[in-house]
Amino acid sequence: MQGCTKTIMAQRTQCDSGSHGNRRNSMNISIIGLGLLGGSFALGLKAKGAAVSIIGVDSNTAHAAEALKRKLVDKIMPLEHAIAEADVVVLATPVNAILQLLPTVLDLLPPKAALMDFGSTKGQLCAVVETHPRRGQFVAMHPIAGTEYSGPEAAFATLLEGQTMIICEREKSDQAALARAEKLCHTLGMHLRYMPAAEHDLHFAYVSHLSHISSFALGLTVLDKEKNEKNIFDMAGSGFSSTVRLAKSSPQMWGPIFSQNRENVSEALAGYIAQLQQFKDAIDAQDEEQAKALMEKANDIRRILG
C-alpha cells in the first residue's frame, strides 16, 4: 500500500504541474451519473476524509441540482469540461449510457487520468473499448451494492463500505490506472475481486439479474390478482416484502442490463421457469413428497448463505 500511495502521489504531482497547469492538493474525480452508486461513492470518499474534489455530470438537470444541494458533488460541469479537469472519471449511469459514453470519454480523457465504470454488466462494455488506443486507462468495475431505490436522494455514505468491488479484465488496464482505482476502493473499505468479463456476466445473471426479474414478476402477479385489495397487502408478512422488494427497482437501470446480458439472463429465466413448473407439477399431482424433496434440495442455500 505504501508503494501504491507513493506511485499515486508521484502521478498527482506530474498531473498537477502537467496537463491541468494549476497546482491542486486534491484529486479531481468527475462522476457521470449522480444516482445511488455515483452519489454514494462521492459521499463515501468524503466521509473517509479523502482529499478529493468531486465534479458532477448528469443529463438530468434536476438530478444535478439535487446532487449539488445534497453536497454529493462540489460542482456541476458539462461533460467535456468535467473530463478535461479529471484525474479520475467514473461512469455511474445506466449501462446503455455507459456503452455509448465509454469510447467518447476515452477519446477525451487526459493522458494521466483513469476511467472507471460501475456497470452491472461487463461483457459488452469491455468489448466496445477492446481495441481503443487508450484501453489501458480504463478499469472495468462492478460494485456489489445497491438498494431498490435510485437517484441522488437515495445515495448514502456507507453504501459501499465493506462491500465487494469486482474488477474485470484487470490485465487490460495499465498499472497506474488500476492502482488508482484499487486505492479508491480501499479508501472506501471495499474488498476487491477479479474475474473475466464473460464469467462475471454469467454469474450475475444468476445471483442478481434473475433475482430482480423474479421479484418484478412476483409484483406483477400479485398486483394483477389483488388489484382492488389494498387491504390484503397490510396483512402480507415479512416474507412477501422480502421477495418483492426488488420490484421497486428502476426500469431505466434494469432494462439495459437485461438487454446487454440477454443470453445469460434468458438461460437463467428458462431454468427458473422449469423449476417453478416442477413445483407446480408436484402440487397439481398431489405429490407432497416430491414438493418436499425439491424444498429440501433448495434448503442447501442455508449451507451457502449461512
Added chain:
Amino acid sequence: MQGCTKTIMAQRTQCDSGSHGNRRNSMNISIIGLGLLGGSFALGLKAKGAAVSIIGVDSNTAHAAEALKRKLVDKIMPLEHAIAEADVVVLATPVNAILQLLPTVLDLLPPKAALMDFGSTKGQLCAVVETHPRRGQFVAMHPIAGTEYSGPEAAFATLLEGQTMIICEREKSDQAALARAEKLCHTLGMHLRYMPAAEHDLHFAYVSHLSHISSFALGLTVLDKEKNEKNIFDMAGSGFSSTVRLAKSSPQMWGPIFSQNRENVSEALAGYIAQLQQFKDAIDAQDEEQAKALMEKANDIRRILG
C-alpha cells in the same frame, strides 16, 4: 375491553372451581407443537407478564426437551393430559398435523376451554370440524409472523408483537372462546383481522405461499448452475439474499400448506410463470421497451408497500 376482561375473569372463576376442581391463579395454556410460532406465543405472553402456565406437547422429544430447557414451557405432558388440564389449547404444528388433531382435540376438550390453531391454511381446517358438536369452542387463527427458521430454538418473545392475527369464521366460534382468543392476542399487542376461510386461502396463496415457492425455485436454479462455485455466493448482493431468504424455510411445514391450498397455489404459480414468460419473451425479442413497461407496472408495488 373492560367488559371482555370481566367476562374472562368470570369464566376463569367458573373454570377454576369447575371442571378442574382445583383453585388456580393462572390460565393453563397447552401448546401442541413447540416450534417458532408456539414457542414465540408462549415467550411473548410470559414477557408481557400474563398469568399463564404453559404446558407443552411435542411428538418430537428433542424439541420438547429443548422447549423446557429454554423455558418456552413450564412443563411437558402427554397430549391427553395436556388437553384435560387446559383452559386454552393452541395447535401450532404443521397444518397436516393440525388437520388430524383438530377433531380429536375437540372431542377431548374440557367444556369451558377454547381451542385455537395457528395454521397458515384455513379452508380444510375449518371444514374438518364444520359439523363437530363442539365447533363453537374452536377459533381458527393465522398469525402473520414468522421467519425462515423453525424449531424451539428459533422462538423469540417479540415475534408476534405488533403483527396481525387473522381470525376466520368468527361467527362459528362461541362468544366465550372468541373473547378468550382475542384477549390473548391483545395481550401480545397483536392486531385482529377477520375474514372468511376461503378468502384467506386465496389471498395467502398470492401474498405468502407464492413468495415461498418463488424463493425455493430461485434457490434451486442458482444452486443448480453454481454447484461448484461457492465463491460466487460471497459476491452476491443483498438483493439475492433478500429474494432467496425464504428458500431456507422448512419443507415439513410448507409441504402440507401447499397441499391443503393446492388449487389456489397452483393458480398463483400459473400466473407467476406466465409473467416470467412475458419477461423472457421480451428479452429474447430484444424488446427493451416491453421489458421496461412490465417493470414500470411492477413498480406499482411501491405505492402499496411504501
